[in-house]
Amino acid sequence: MEQEKAKVLIIGSGPAGYTAAIYASRAGLDPIMVTGGEPGGQLTTTNDVENYPGYPDGINGPQMMVDFQKQAERFGTDIRYGMVTSVDFSGYPHKAVVDDKYEIIADSIIIATGASAKYLGLPSEEAYYNKGVSACAVCDGFFYKGKNVAVVGGGDTAAEEATYLANLCPKVYLLVRRDEMRASQIMQKRVLNTPNIEVLWNTETEEILGDGDNVTGARVVNNQTNEKTDLEVDGFFVAIGHKPNTDIFKDYLDMDETGYLKVKPGSSKTNVEGVFATGDAADRVYRQAVTAAGTGCMGALDAERFLQEKEMEPAEASN
Structure with a gap:
């Protein structure tokens, strides 16, 4: 060689x-x-x-x-x-x-x-990357000031991203796959004590919704009841590591x-x-x-x- x-x-x-x-x-x-x-x-x-x-x-x-x-x-x-x-x-x-x-x-x-960054692997996630889908709240959160967003993940990173976004956004949905978070106790407490963060437990993302140009929502499913819900959000932040x-x-x-x-x-x-x-x-x-x-x-x-x-x-x- x-x-x-x-x-x-x-x-x-x-x-x-x-x-x-x-x-x-x-x-x-x-x-x-x-x-x-x-x-x-x-x-x-x-x-x-x-x-x-x-x-x-x-x-x-x-x-x-x-x-x-x-x-x-x-x-x-x-x-x-x-x-x-x-x-x-x-x-x-x-x-x-x-x-x-x-x-x-x-x-x-x-x-x-x-x-x-790790992603969920959804085709719609890839389609709306940089059109509402992000893996960095500190980088992109400012663009969603005054808008509703969702964060997926259950660890410290997800908790940090959710609390960061809560200072900018009127409503933050935190989508946690299990019935508990992996985040440290202090971060969990911070999330649960932030009034405009709503934690959706046992929740997985089925599809990112959009109008072709930008994210308009996320379809989520409760993995215990199989109930599906469409969340109206303009930003979808993936924080799974x-x-x-x-x-x-x-x-x-x-x-x-x-x-x-x-x-x-x-x-x-x-x-x-x-x-x-x-x-x-x-x-x-x-x-x-x-x-x-x-x-x-x-x-x-x-x-x-x-x-x-x-x-x-x-x-x-x-x-």
């Missing part, structure tokens, strides 16, 4: 990956980025981004990622469209195989593979039970020397573009310091 060397390999794109690339390339580290299957990450499926600083009028998500990419390329980042299909962190330097075709031997690796895109690292990196990579507090350092985790792949709490970009910066600075500590001058590292 063909091999090449890199001082810094960035696996994944999106706000974390592109920010890491900007910092690493400006530091003269000649980073190679392998974008992953969804170049630009989750933001490429987001219409309007209004909460990222520097865009006073908001920006289209895909255009924002084009801007990030252009900035990374301006400083010399080598962007490759492809997938890292396997890694070997058992020795040093580290190895990564791209598209099962060639191998990159890297002195440092920055992981920016992100996480993917995220799956970090970290499967290829499971043999080498410490991660929690869900698959989020563990980093040393206040850094992007993983348990493997020279491997750094950034963005949503290591963040189960915030999952915002701006926090991802921040950790991308941390990853690049941590990698730069690591290479300096290895006493690798840029010219030597590329030999």
Whole structure:
């Protein structure tokens, strides 16, 4: 298999990956980025981004990622469209195989593979994605100010999304599949004490309703009585969890039970020397573009310091 060397390999794109690339390339580290299957990450499926600083009028998500990419390329980042299909962190330097075709031997690796929101799998859910269906209340809740919405899920994320939306919306339906919530007691108490949140227990979503352009409601069914109800809502928020895109690292990196990579507090350092985790792949709490970009910066600075500590001058590292 063909091999090449890199001082810094960035696996994944999106706000974390592109920010890491900007910092690493400006530091003269000649980073190679392998974008992953969804170049630009989750933001490429987001219409309007209004909460990222520097865009006073908001920006289209895909255009924002084009801007990030252009900035990374301006400083010399080598962007490759492809997938890292396997890694070997058992020795040093580290190895990564791209598209099962060639191998990159890297002195440092920055992981920016992100996480993917879990969805119910309904055809109508897919049809109305970004037309009323969302997986992020903090991102999109503002668009539903003064409107009724539904949140599906029974864990802490669903409880947080419901209480967040309750500050914006006159009515929030929380659809819980079982007769109890999995959320922590304090979050359950918060939900139950919020007057404009109505919890529908033993409830599953059968279909998202709409007029072709936007969501107008949700058809739900009680899984105990089989009774169906049409809820009039303009927004439908799916809060059943995220799956970090970290499967290829499971043999080498410490991660929690869900698959989020563990980093040393206040850094992007993983348990493997020279491997750094950034963005949503290591963040189960915030999952915002701006926090991802921040950790991308941390990853690049941590990698730069690591290479300096290895006493690798840029010219030597590329030999």
